[in-house]
Amino acid sequence: SQQGEEDPQALSIQEGENATMNCSYKTSINNLQWYRQNSGRGLVHLILIRSNEREKHSGRLRVTLDTSKKSSSLLITASRAADTASYFCATDAVGGNNRLAFGKGNQVVVIP
Amino acid sequence: KAGVTQTPRYLIKTRGQQVTLSCSPISGHRSVSWYQQTPGQGLQFLFEYFSETQRNKGNFPGRFSGRQFSNSRSEMNVSTLELGDSALYLCASSQGQGRETQYFGPGTRLLVL
Numbered sequence: 562s563q564q565g566e567e568d569p570q571a572l573s574i575q576e577g578e579n580a581t582m583n584c585s586y587k588t589s590i591n592n593l594q595w596y597r598q599n600s601g602r603g604l605v606h607l608i609l610i611r612s613n614e615r616e617k618h619s620g621r622l623r624v625t626l627d628t629s630k631k632s633s634s635l636l637i638t639a640s641r642a643a644d645t646a647s648y649f650c651a652t653d654a655v656g657g658n659n660r661l662a663f664g665k666g667n668q669v670v671v672i673p
Numbered sequence: 674k675a676g677v678t679q680t681p682r683y684l685i686k687t688r689g690q691q692v693t694l695s696c697s698p699i700s701g702h703r704s705v706s707w708y709q710q711t712p713g714q715g716l717q718f719l720f721e722y723f724s725e726t727q728r729n730k731g732n733f734p735g736r737f738s739g740r741q742f743s744n745s746r747s748e749m750n751v752s753t754l755e756l757g758d759s760a761l762y763l764c765a766s767s768q769g770q771g772r773e774t775q776y777f778g779p780g781t782r783l784l785v786l
Contacts, residue, residue: 594774603677603763603777604716649716653772660706660729661772663716 573670580637582667584650585630591653593626593633594661598647607635607648612655640671674700677778679764685784691752694781698745698766704728705747706775707739710761719762722747723770751783759785 574580584593592611596604610617610626610633617624623636637644647668651661678697686692698705706729707719718731722741739749745766751758761782765775 591772596775596777601761601780601782603779604765604775606774606776609774651775657772658729659770659772660718660721661775662718663708665715 570665571668571670573672574640576640576642576671576673578640580640580644580669580671581634582648582669583632583634584664585632586650586652586662587631588657589628589655591655593624593653594651595622595624595633595635596649596651596663598649598666600646604649637669640669642671642673645669645671677764677766677776679762679778679781681781682779683782683784685786686754687786688754688756690754691750692754692783693748693750694762694764694783696747696749696764696766696778698747698764699776702766702768702776703745704767704769704773705741705745706765706767707747707749708763708765709733710763710780711759716763719749754785756785759783 590612592609594609595607597607598604608619608624610624621638626633647666649663649666651663680695704723706721708716710716720739721729725741736752741747761780763780765777767773767775
């Protein structure tokens with residue numbers, strides 16, 4: 562089954578810097594979603610990008626999707642300490658089993 | 674609207690026991706999905722219920738089961754608990770299908786001793 566894989570696995574940055582993380586997947590998708598999880602809590606949906614979209618913005622978040630490379634990136638600009646969390650990508654595969662496949666997560670630590 | 678709620682939040686059980694976890698979806702959401710999250714395996718899909726029917730199932734043994742009630746509330750049950758069942762169990766709801774945007778509850782942290 563398809564699964565998103567985030568890269569890099571862990572990222573430590575200073576407050577105010579930008580954080581970029583990537584997600585790769587194996588098969589064609591209908592959409593790709595990014596979620597955030599604060600320590601040991603439930604996931605929060607951040608943004609959804611459809612296969613026919615190349616870029617999407619939401620506040621300080623910018624997501625790109627390159628279907629030819631089967632990859633997506635999440636950029637957090639002007640990071641804050643509150644952005645410290647794990648970030649997951651999730652894919653909805655074309656012809657798949659009608660459920661999201663989550664990656665292993667990417668831990669981001671923003672140092673005040 | 675109130676968010677997804679899960680009860681209990683924390684649970685300690687011993688091997689061989691069984692446990693039932695509860696999830697109340699966002700009002701109007703008909704799909705409820707369950708996930709198991711562990712440090713080693715990440716987020717793994719257990720099953721999805723829609724209109725009281727199991728619509729999708731992950732690769733978990735039959736000890737893991739669930740159900741959904743007419744008000745869309747869902748329960749999952751794990752029988753004959755094993756140490757490896759220690760995990761954060763997350764419930765998520767969506768309006769229609771399990772591949773749409775998922776709204777997660779805070780999770781139930783289960784520790785099996």
